Amino acid sequence: MPRLTAAEEDIFQLRLERSGPDLWPMLEALYGHREDYPAFREALLAELHAAWAARPADLKRLDLRRDLQPDWFQRPEMAGYVFYIDRFAGTLKGVLDRLDYLADLGVSYVHMMPCLKPRPGDSDGGYSVMDYRAINPAYGTMRDFEAVARALRARGISLCVDLVLNHTAKEHAWARAAAAGDPRYRDYYLMFDDDRLPKEYERTLVEVFPDNAPGNFTFYPEIGKWVWTTFNEHQWDLNWANPAVFLEIVGIMLFLANKGVDVLRLDAVAFMWKRMGTRCQSEPEVHMILQALRAASRIAAPAVIHLEEAIVSPAEMLPYLGRGMHDGKEGNLAYHNSLMVQFWSALASRDTRLMTHVMGTHFPPVLTNATYATYVRCHDDIGWAVTDEDAAAVGLSGPAHRAFLSEFYEGSFPGSFAKGALFQVNEATGDKRISGTCASLCGLEKALEAGDAAAAELAVQRILMGHALIAAWGGIPLVYMGDEIALLNDYGYRDRPDHAHDSRWIHRPAMDWEAAATRHEADTPAARVFRGIRHILARRRATPALHGAVPTEVVRCEAPGIFAFLRRSPTGAVLCLFNFSESWLHLPVAWVQGLGVAGLHDLLSDRPVEPHGSNIALPPYARVWLG
Numbered sequence: 001m002p003r004l005t006a007a008e009e010d011i012f013q014l015r016l017e018r019s020g021p022d023l024w025p026m027l028e029a030l031y032g033h034r035e036d037y038p039a040f041r042e043a044l045l046a047e048l049h050a051a052w053a054a055r056p057a058d059l060k061r062l063d064l065r066r067d068l069q070p071d072w073f074q075r076p077e078m079a080g081y082v083f084y085i086d087r088f089a090g091t092l093k094g095v096l097d098r099l100d101y102l103a104d105l106g107v108s109y110v111h112m113m114p115c116l117k118p119r120p121g122d123s124d125g126g127y128s129v130m131d132y133r134a135i136n137p138a139y140g141t142m143r144d145f146e147a148v149a150r151a152l153r154a155r156g157i158s159l160c161v162d163l164v165l166n167h168t169a170k171e172h173a174w175a176r177a178a179a180a181g182d183p184r185y186r187d188y189y190l191m192f193d194d195d196r197l198p199k200e201y202e203r204t205l206v207e208v209f210p211d212n213a214p215g216n217f218t219f220y221p222e223i224g225k226w227v228w229t230t231f232n233e234h235q236w237d238l239n240w241a242n243p244a245v246f247l248e249i250v251g252i253m254l255f256l257a258n259k260g261v262d263v264l265r266l267d268a269v270a271f272m273w274k275r276m277g278t279r280c281q282s283e284p285e286v287h288m289i290l291q292a293l294r295a296a297s298r299i300a301a302p303a304v305i306h307l308e309e310a311i312v313s314p315a316e317m318l319p320y321l322g323r324g325m326h327d328g329k330e331g332n333l334a335y336h337n338s339l340m341v342q343f344w345s346a347l348a349s350r351d352t353r354l355m356t357h358v359m360g361t362h363f364p365p366v367l368t369n370a371t372y373a374t375y376v377r378c379h380d381d382i383g384w385a386v387t388d389e390d391a392a393a394v395g396l397s398g399p400a401h402r403a404f405l406s407e408f409y410e411g412s413f414p415g416s417f418a419k420g421a422l423f424q425v426n427e428a429t430g431d432k433r434i435s436g437t438c439a440s441l442c443g444l445e446k447a448l449e450a451g452d453a454a455a456a457e458l459a460v461q462r463i464l465m466g467h468a469l470i471a472a473w474g475g476i477p478l479v480y481m482g483d484e485i486a487l488l489n490d491y492g493y494r495d496r497p498d499h500a501h502d503s504r505w506i507h508r509p510a511m512d513w514e515a516a517a518t519r520h521e522a523d524t525p526a527a528r529v530f531r532g533i534r535h536i537l538a539r540r541r542a543t544p545a546l547h548g549a550v551p552t553e554v555v556r557c558e559a560p561g562i563f564a565f566l567r568r569s570p571t572g573a574v575l576c577l578f579n580f581s582e583s584w585l586h587l588p589v590a591w592v593q594g595l596g597v598a599g600l601h602d603l604l605s606d607r608p609v610e611p612h613g614s615n616i617a618l619p620p621y622a623r624v625w626l627g
């Protein structure tokens, strides 16, 4: 164990003083009633201290830097890129050869999709982990991982990795021990001798993968137990009511932090706490656990922040960024699922009224110590998280609008420009989720098939509008690998037995490096999208008003095809406008000026906007940041 200097010891104590009050009351409430609580508390403190002692010097320096710049992840310089290691670069060593490409795009954050050692065979894209302290051998070794982390750090690029909190693979050593009957490890999972309780729980549970993994429990005849398996059969839910699980995960978090991880993407957090008679999602205890985990990072590895993955309705999502007593103390980042869903919804209907209602009603203008991860596409499907109430507020039927969106993006709705695939059709609820790449859903695939250059042009404009939207809303915009070169759907997954059941693989294609090689000069959609996104990220960096802490205020606008919001910065308001239609639309200059926007300068194109008479004219799929 490395020895701490007196100064380092002192720093640890100061951070414990700072973040202890966020930690201990949560743990007291969760586990304080247990006899083993005092021993747990002591073990946790020892774990935090040991992790700090083991933290490499350069990371300790980074801790200090980020303590001094607590807004580092909210700054407009932040822009992320999300990729599968094998599909992007083959292996971790291969990633090292692609750093120039990332820098060229303007990326300052990378999320390497699940890279810890998964179970063999179908691993849910790596989310079924059998060893949290080892790297997937197909990608390389822990040394390779550390080399990538170091190389990224040298370029000022933060590294995000997945940490699955809700479940482990059934092949994980804990699960094996539990299956073998070890009582210590049985208590790490949720196991039942008969189906009485599982049946009772099922009454109020929802199904995540109704198609291929129906039900939330699995019976294993060889051990004579029912095991809680929310997702797939091979993913065993952890028992977070057991403090030993909390302790194990803290150890793993800090282990990864000390390997050079900057952002922990905490996967499937909504499901971590079970309560009879509920959906067992987003229970209050989940937020207590997440606050405690964040405090643990702030004590032993304060350079690290947490991204919470909870793909839920707006009202349920905000608490992951800290609401009420958790304000400023929970996730630093959470996915802005609603912004993503509303983007696709408005794009299909050419009508932004639902989007304006949802974004303007449910989201506060600012968050404390937190910001969103904004995105148009990710590795998962799109679920039409539009509530019946929100739909009704703008005169729509929720079920009808959701069905329309599925048909539109599957491509079957008459006149649809999109091409996608259905995912997890739920006969019981009528729910149909959608898979597809950004470009294919935006119309590029159909346009190219039809040899329709004008349609392809519109598709390019839609892709760029989406990226200009996520770059301006507030938060870290995440570009999903391949979207920056407009990759189309990959139908090859149907021929792979471990993927064929899961249409999400349609939008997880391999990187097309040949297309990428021509990005600076070609006139192809791929190259034009690349240059467009690169430009958007560059202009974002040059626009201080897009800092995550600057309020975002949705503005109602007369034209139903336009989505508008203001970033009210102390140096002046920036009005962000997006035309969601194929038509030219007009807005009165007087209306823009009435909102307190100083100039008619488009900060995105960096050109003045010439009014047409008393109006501003917005071409199809225009995006402007007026300031």
Ligand code: GLC
Pocket: 124, 125, 127, 128, 164, 231, 267, 268, 309, 379, 380
């Ligand atoms: C998250 C991941 C998803 C995975 C699930 C179960 O939602 O994004 O891909 O299937 O967790 O781990």
